Amino acid sequence: MANASIARTLGSIAILSTIALSGCATGPTPYQPDEGRHGYVSEDLSDTIVQVTFRGNVETSEEEVETALFRRMVDIADSRGAETFTVVDEKTDCVTTLRTSPITTCTYRQSADALFQYNFGVYEIESLWHDSPQREYEATATIDLTPTADCAATANCHVTSEALASLSTPPS
Numbered sequence: 001m002a003n004a005s006i007a008r009t010l011g012s013i014a015i016l017s018t019i020a021l022s023g024c025a026t027g028p029t030p031y032q033p034d035e036g037r038h039g040y041v042s043e044d045l046s047d048t049i050v051q052v053t054f055r056g057n058v059e060t061s062e063e064e065v066e067t068a069l070f071r072r073m074v075d076i077a078d079s080r081g082a083e084t085f086t087v088v089d090e091k092t093d094c095v096t097t098l099r100t101s102p103i104t105t106c107t108y109r110q111s112a113d114a115l116f117q118y119n120f121g122v123y124e125i126e127s128l129w130h131d132s133p134q135r136e137y138e139a140t141a142t143i144d145l146t147p148t149a150d151c152a153a154t155a156n157c158h159v160t161s162e163a164l165a166s167l168s169t170p171p172s
Contacts, residue, residue, distance in 0.1 A: 028060040031068050038136075040072045048145045049088070050076055055138040062137045066092060069139040071167055077160040082145035085163075087156040090141040097134045 029038040040054045054069040077085040151157035 026059075028064050029056040029068075031071060040068065042072065042076060045142070048082075049142060050145065051140065051142045052076065053138060053140045056136060058134045058136055060137065062092060062094070062139075065137040065139045069141055070163075073141060073143050074158070074160060074163045074167060076143070077145055077158075078164055080145055082147060082160055083149040084146045084151050084154075084157055084159050086144045086146065086151075086154055087158070088142045088144050090139070092137060092139040095136045095138060097136075 032039040034041045034053075034055065038055050038057045038060075040052065042053075043051045045051055052069060052072050054065055054072060056065040056068070073085060073087070076082075149159055151159055
């Protein structure tokens, strides 16, 4: 009787472990609206200025996050009928989480820009309790939507139709 109870308990633990692990990230963050923590978010700052953010999970590379951010910028420009959009400001941050003791987890933000790095929070320290740090990238841009198709005199300007075509063409 005791063996049957132990077997049921072990079986329950195995099922709960499987359910808990299935909630973990199983690949890079897909291109999707932010549903709690990962994906894209857009905020209108004016009629033509939009701030766009894409946050990836620990399995999403910096390049994948920046590509998803650009795709979101193009989708916004296309859906609003803007012939061009100009990237006014853009940055990518790295958020690192690390366990420093059995009960303590610390998080810090770091710029992903090699020329202008900044850090705040805790630094990676040697600890018997932590595995490798978990890094998540977050890219943010502010774009200015314009109805004209002329980018000649504007830096960081993109023609919406050309940008849309480049996204639908697989990289070579």
